[in-house]
Amino acid sequence: MAMSEHVLLRRRSAPVHTLEEYRASGGLAALGWARVNGREEVVRLISESRLVGRGGAGFPTGRKWEAVRWAEDPVRYAVLNADESEPGTFKDRLLMETDPHMVIEGLLIGSFVVSATRAYVYVRGEYAEAARSMAEAIRQFAAGGYLDGIRPDGGPLEVEIRRGGGAYVCGEETALLRSIEGFRGEPQPKPPFPTEAGLFGKPTLINNVETLANIADIVARGASWPDGLGTAESPGTKLFSVSGHVERPDVYEVPFGTPLRDLLDEAGAPAHVRAVLLGGAAGTFVFPKDFELPLSYEAVRASGATLGSGSIMVFDDQTNLWQVAERIGAFFLRESCGQCVPCRLGTKRQHEMLERLARGEGTGGEPTLLRRLGQVMADASICGLGQSAPAAVLSLIDAWEEGLVPA
Amino acid sequence: MDHDEDDIRQAVNRLIRSKGPERTHVLEVLQGIQERYHHVPREAAEEIRRRMGVSVAETYGLVTFYDLLTVKPQGTHVLRICDDVICHLKGAPDLIRTATERIGPEGQPDADGDLSWESCACLGLCAGAPAATRDGVPVAPIAPAQIRSGDGDE
Numbered sequence: 001m002a003m004s005e006h007v008l009l010r011r012r013s014a015p016v017h018t019l020e021e022y023r024a025s026g027g028l029a030a031l032g033w034a035r036v037n038g039r040e041e042v043v044r045l046i047s048e049s050r051l052v053g054r055g056g057a058g059f060p061t062g063r064k065w066e067a068v069r070w071a072e073d074p075v076r077y078a079v080l081n082a083d084e085s086e087p088g089t090f091k092d093r094l095l096m097e098t099d100p101h102m103v104i105e106g107l108l109i110g111s112f113v114v115s116a117t118r119a120y121v122y123v124r125g126e127y128a129e130a131a132r133s134m135a136e137a138i139r140q141f142a143a144g145g146y147l148d149g150i151r152p153d154g155g156p157l158e159v160e161i162r163r164g165g166g167a168y169v170c171g172e173e174t175a176l177l178r179s180i181e182g183f184r185g186e187p188q189p190k191p192p193f194p195t196e197a198g199l200f201g202k203p204t205l206i207n208n209v210e211t212l213a214n215i216a217d218i219v220a221r222g223a224s225w226p227d228g229l230g231t232a233e234s235p236g237t238k239l240f241s242v243s244g245h246v247e248r249p250d251v252y253e254v255p256f257g258t259p260l261r262d263l264l265d266e267a268g269a270p271a272h273v274r275a276v277l278l279g280g281a282a283g284t285f286v287f288p289k290d291f292e293l294p295l296s297y298e299a300v301r302a303s304g305a306t307l308g309s310g311s312i313m314v315f316d317d318q319t320n321l322w323q324v325a326e327r328i329g330a331f332f333l334r335e336s337c338g339q340c341v342p343c344r345l346g347t348k349r350q351h352e353m354l355e356r357l358a359r360g361e362g363t364g365g366e367p368t369l370l371r372r373l374g375q376v377m378a379d380a381s382i383c384g385l386g387q388s389a390p391a392a393v394l395s396l397i398d399a400w401e402e403g404l405v406p407a
Numbered sequence: 408m409d410h411d412e413d414d415i416r417q418a419v420n421r422l423i424r425s426k427g428p429e430r431t432h433v434l435e436v437l438q439g440i441q442e443r444y445h446h447v448p449r450e451a452a453e454e455i456r457r458r459m460g461v462s463v464a465e466t467y468g469l470v471t472f473y474d475l476l477t478v479k480p481q482g483t484h485v486l487r488i489c490d491d492v493i494c495h496l497k498g499a500p501d502l503i504r505t506a507t508e509r510i511g512p513e514g515q516p517d518a519d520g521d522l523s524w525e526s527c528a529c530l531g532l533c534a535g536a537p538a539a540t541r542d543g544v545p546v547a548p549i550a551p552a553q554i555r556s557g558d559g560d561e
Contacts, residue, residue, distance in 0.1 A: 087491045087529035125438075125475045126487075126530050128543045165434055165473025168528060182430040182461070184472040200431075243493045243533035250534055281492070313493055313533075327492045331528055337472070 007226045007237045008095065008102075008213050009253045015098040019140045022101040030219035031105055031112075031146065039113045043069060046113075046215065048223035050235055055081060055171075055208030056282075056308045057384075058297055064205065067195035068114040071203030074152070078116035079199065079206045080107050081176055082123040082130065085168040086280035087331060088311035091239035091251045092209035096123070096130035099213070100137035106212030108141070108150055108157070109219060114205045115152040118160070122176055125164040135161050168335035172383050173198075173206045175337070186339045187383035210239055210310075230256035234296040238307070242267040244276075244314035254295065261291040264314065272317040275399070279308025281328045282388035284395035285321065287404050305395075321405055325396050326351070326358035332389040343386025346377040350390060362407070367397045412450045418443055419454040433461050437469060437476055446480040474527065482516035482523035486554070488539045491529040497536040497548070499526070505551035522555065 006012070016022045034042045047062025068076055080103070084092040095103055104121075111119045121138070123131040138159045141147055150157035162180055170176045170185035177199045179185040198204025214236065217225050230236045234256035240263060243249040247268025254263055264273065275285045284305045286293060293303055300307050315324060329351035336347045350373055353366045374390030381387045399405045422439040426432040433455065440451045452466040470476040488506060490499045506524040507513070516523040532538035535547030546553070 084531060085529065088493060088533050089529075090531040090533060093531050124531070125473075126527075126540065126543070129545075162435070163438060164475075165438070165469075166475035166527075167473055179434065180431060182433040182469075184468055241533065243536065244496065249536075277492070315496075319496065324492055324496070327490075327495050331491055334528060 007217070007229070007253060008210070008239060009098075009251070011099045011102070012094070016101055019101065019144050019146075026220070027101055027105060027216065028146070030216035031108055033219055034109050034112055035149065039069065039115070042109060042113050042219055045218055045223045049214075049218045049225070050233075051211070051214055051218065052234075052297065053208055054210035054214075054238070054310070056086070056279075056306075058307075061207065061211055064195060064207070065110065065113050067193075068203050068205045071114075071196060073203055074115075074117075075202045076114055076116050077199045077202055077204045078107060078111040078114060078119040079176070079180070079204055080119070080121045080209065080212060081171065081173065081206050082121060082127070082134070082209050083164050083171040083176055084124055084127070084209065084309070085164075085171050086282065086309040086311055087328075088241055088243050088277070088280050088313045089309040090241045090243075091310060093124075093127055093130050094251045095209050095213050095239075096127070097133050100130075100133045101140075102216055103209055103213050104134065104137045104141055104159070106215035107159070107207075108146065109215050110205055110207060110212060111157055112150045114203075116157065116205065117151055118158050120180055120199070121159060121161045122170075122180060123161060123163055125166045131161060131163060167337070168331075169337045169383070169385050172385060175383070176206070177204065184337070186337050187385070189382060231294070231296045231298070233298045238295065238310055240295070240310045240312050242312045242314065245270055245273070245316040245319070246314050256296040257294045257299070259291070260286065260293045260295055260312075263295065263312065264291065267312075267314070269314050270316050274315045274317045274319050275321060275405075276315065277311070277313040277324070277328075277392060279306040280311040280313075281331050282306075282384070282391055283308045283311065284391055285399060287399055289404075306391075320358070321396055322354070322357045322360075322407075325393050326354040328392050329354040329389075332385065336385060336389075340380075340382045340386065342377045342380040343382070343389065346373055346381070346386060347389055349373055350377075350393065354393065357407075360407075367400070370394070370397060415440075415444070415448055415450040416454045419451050420458065423458050428459055430459065430461060433459055433466070434469065434473070437466070437473075441476050444480070445483060445485070446477045477514075479514065480516060480520070481514070481525075482521055484522045484542055486510075486522065486524040486539055486541050487527045487530070488524060488549075489528070489530045489532065489537065490526040493533045494529075494537040498551075499537050501551050502537055502539065502549065502554065505554045509555040524554075 051061040147156040174188040175185035194204040333347040333351045422436040532547040538547035
């Protein structure tokens with residue numbers, strides 16, 4: 001038996017195109033259950049399920065929903081963050097292209113629970129097919145009358161699609177909201193959090209695509225769904241985008257707690273892997289001595305790494321990791337919004353040093369300087385982009401000092 | 408390539424009628440203009456100022472912030488070549504060299520304005536690396552031979 005589970009990806013092999021097909025495959029039951037049992041029951045299920053946000057930060061979904069639900073302002077928004085742009089990540093694209101109804105059903109249940117007066121779907125500008133697929137699903141939900149009765153006043157919920165403009169930083173929630181408002185996607189200091197003062201200053205629920213893909217099953221099948229999969233602290237399954245030097249680059253769904261090595265074997269990693277980059281450009285390098293690492297939030301956190309967006313980039317033993325690091329540095333340099341100094345200048349200086357190391361022209365001082373610079377960026381940048389831009393580089397320097405990586 | 412000022416104004420107004428005149432719709436209007444004119448012409452920014460109250464300077468700020476909007480005209484067709492971690496390992500440098508030879512410098516349309524290319528951040532097509540998009544449609548993997556191959560593809 002293949003180790004991959006098919007919970008979130010169960011419709012992948014036979015994508016659903018109409019609401020009727022979606023209903024026939026078990027869809028819409030959760031939305032019906034929510035309407036009958038009410039907001040409080042739904043949010044209780046989500047909290048009991050221990051679902052945490054899959055966008056990277058890992059915040060408990062139930063707590064976020066409660067925060068917006070109890071906000072004082074009667075005008076609230078629900079936003080689907082479909083601005084997937086972390087390098088090496090393509091699982092949200094797959095979900096939107098092959099199972100858009102399940103994602104939208106999750107968004108509608110979230111909108112219902114927080115009494116949203118309007119919902120937005122912010123799809124990455126480069127994801128044309130995903131945007132088409134989501135727009136068609138929304139049209140079908142509207143035509144079937146499923147947007148009626150979601151709003152607290154009983155009226156139909158308007159679900160609006162917005163397309164990103166090609167800016168990685170807009171995946172950061174406050175930047176995304178600025179973009180919807182019609183501004184440059186510059187992150188805002190938190191607090192206030194979007195749950196209190198988000199879109200147009202109103203309480204706003206923002207969830208990632210994969211997070212919302214989990215909702216309908218939990219509501220329809222119970223808080224312990226999917227029973228027995230995952231670990232006590234990280235129940236359920238997780239999507240991983242595996243790419244690089246593997247025979248079968250693809251999206252894999254595995255139960256939390258699956259050892260990294262098993263996933264690498266499944267994807268056809270070569271016998272001699274130099275390292276994997278776990279969590280995307282904002283993630284950390286993991287080396288073969290640690291490939292038994294269980295892929296759960298708690299185990300990965302304890303090891304000092306991050307699951308991030310669930311990206312796994314695999315590098316064989318012919319790869320010069322300093323050249324990989326140079327690409328990571330170039331990415332953050334290109335995507336820094338330029339608003340705050342530590343990130344604007346830090347990504348530039350970091351990239352200059354990485355270019356030297358990648359060419360083998362290091363002057364010897366780079367590791368120390370990169371460490372100091374990384375500390376400043378992590379401490380003083382406004383948002384997660386600048387804070388996490390040095391993470392992969394620093395993990396590489398650690399490995400180099402341990403003798404795991406040639407200079 | 409000069410466009411008729413009236414044509415640009417009418418296009419802005421059609422977009423505003425369909426999306427709405429509020430600030431929240433300005434990116435949608437700009438995306439529509441980019442799609443039609445392959446850049447955001449100055450006249451469009453001025454019409455946006457008149458109809459939406461967004462200053463020309465602010466529109467310039469938006470266009471230069473978002474990678475998919477451009478101040479300078481792109482080609483009628485745009486090839487975007489991913490040059491991020493995985494695509495770089497799998498051959499993006501060769502693609503970029505070929506594009507430079509056959510099309511011209513990055514961001515500059517060829518002589519007849521038909522085609523331009525640019526490198527870009529990860530497109531989420533890593534499973535098919537090296538990846539590119541042509542007018543937003545994925546081409547993954549893409550080989551150097553497919554770039555301006557003369558068969559009308561790229």
